[in-house]
Amino acid sequence: MAMTPMPSIVLDCDPGHDDAFALIVAAKFTNLLGVTTVAGNAPLELTTRNARIILDLCGSSAPLHSGANGPLVQPPVFADYVHGKSGMDGAVLPEPSRPADSTQAIDFIIDTVRAHDDVWLVPTGPLTNISLALTRAPDLARRIKGISLMGGGRVGNRTPTAEFNIWLDPEAAATVFMSGVPITMAGLHLTHEFQASPERIVMVEHSHATLGPLLAGLLRFFSGTYVNRHFGFVGAAMHDVCSVLALTHPWLFTTSQKWVGVDLHGNHTRGMTVIDDRQLVDRPIANTTMLETIDADAGFAAIVEAVRACP
Numbered sequence: 019m020a021m022t023p024m025p026s027i028v029l030d031c032d033p034g035h036d037d038a039f040a041l042i043v044a045a046k047f048t049n050l051l052g053v054t055t056v057a058g059n060a061p062l063e064l065t066t067r068n069a070r071i072i073l074d075l076c077g078s079s080a081p082l083h084s085g086a087n088g089p090l091v092q093p094p095v096f097a098d099y100v101h102g103k104s105g106m107d108g109a110v111l112p113e114p115s116r117p118a119d120s121t122q123a124i125d126f127i128i129d130t131v132r133a134h135d136d137v138w139l140v141p142t143g144p145l146t147n148i149s150l151a152l153t154r155a156p157d158l159a160r161r162i163k164g165i166s167l168m169g170g171g172r173v174g175n176r177t178p179t180a181e182f183n184i185w186l187d188p189e190a191a192a193t194v195f196m197s198g199v200p201i202t203m204a205g206l207h208l209t210h211e212f213q214a215s216p217e218r219i220v221m222v223e224h225s226h227a228t229l230g231p232l233l234a235g236l237l238r239f240f241s242g243t244y245v246n247r248h249f250g251f252v253g254a255a256m257h258d259v260c261s262v263l264a265l266t267h268p269w270l271f272t273t274s275q276k277w278v279g280v281d282l283h284g285n286h287t288r289g290m291t292v293i294d295d296r297q298l299v300d301r302p303i304a305n306t307t308m309l310e311t312i313d314a315d316a317g318f319a320a321i322v323e324a325v326r327a328c329p
């Protein structure tokens with residue numbers, strides 16, 4: 019398979035088990051310019067701590083900056099029912115080597131995009147930091163190469179229509195989808211096809227003498243909550259990894275071009291990504307490359323390869 023050049027990215031995350039694996043894959047397959055954290059799966063102190071631990075484990079020297087400690091408008095809500103109280107339950111994790119490099123994630127995003135050509139932002143949590151950066155620095159919209167995000171989809175999880183990342187900060191998400199920046203979207207209809215089955219967890223476990231068992235512990239916890247909470251799941255959906263793989267392994271996906279908006283006011287649809295699936299000739303111009311399907315076995319092989327590359 020012809021390799022694509024390594025994309026330069028800033029990963030904006032709320033680890034979170036699947037964010038952790040997105041970080042590991044990004045450390046191996048991208049030019050990781052930096053990591054920023056946001057409140058989401060857990061409070062900001064914990065998502066920042068978790069991101070630092072994962073960067074340590076994969077030997078990455080990428081800078082880490084913490085950002086928003088809650089959504090733009092509504093109060094924070096955490097996903098401990100999926101990720102546990104720490105945001106990354108399931109393994110005894112080492113203490114982080116040091117704290118975040120700063121609390122100024124928004125400035126870091128702005129400065130990084132201005133300093134480099136062709137930066138991709140890869141948000142795998144609520145879009146609060148990205149929205150704040152786009153609002154504070156309107157020139158970013160024409161400088162960013164694209165935003166490859168995990169959020170939304172043709173089905174919800176937090177509500178029947180809304181996915182957690184978008185549901186938690188719909189105002190931020192609306193800014194991002196309306197920004198004019200090309201968006202690549204990993205929605206739930208895609209990420210639910212990418213599950214950490216028991217067999218795949220064993221592959222991770224055997225891929226690295228020390229890290230393998232630790233990461234397998236994380237995945238078993240994460241998969242446990244998924245399998246218990248859903249009909250028909252064999253493991254946790256590795257949502258956030260898809261947003262990195264879309265840039266590093268684009269051949270694993272089929273895509274379509276869609277217009278997507280975010281509903282802010284519906285009784286049943288606040289936080290829903292409204293995807294224009296009509297076949298009409300006269301429909302809004304697409305703002306989103308929609309990831310539709312994934313080669314899940316090959317995607318998991320990329321995860322295993324990234325774990326194997328850790329020190």
Ligand code: BDR
Nearest residue numbers: 034036097142182183257
């Ligand atoms: C998203 O919410 C979080 O629980 C995951 O990390 C993922 O980003 C899925 O709805």
Ligand code: CA
Nearest residue numbers: 034037142143
């Ligand atoms: Ca996440």
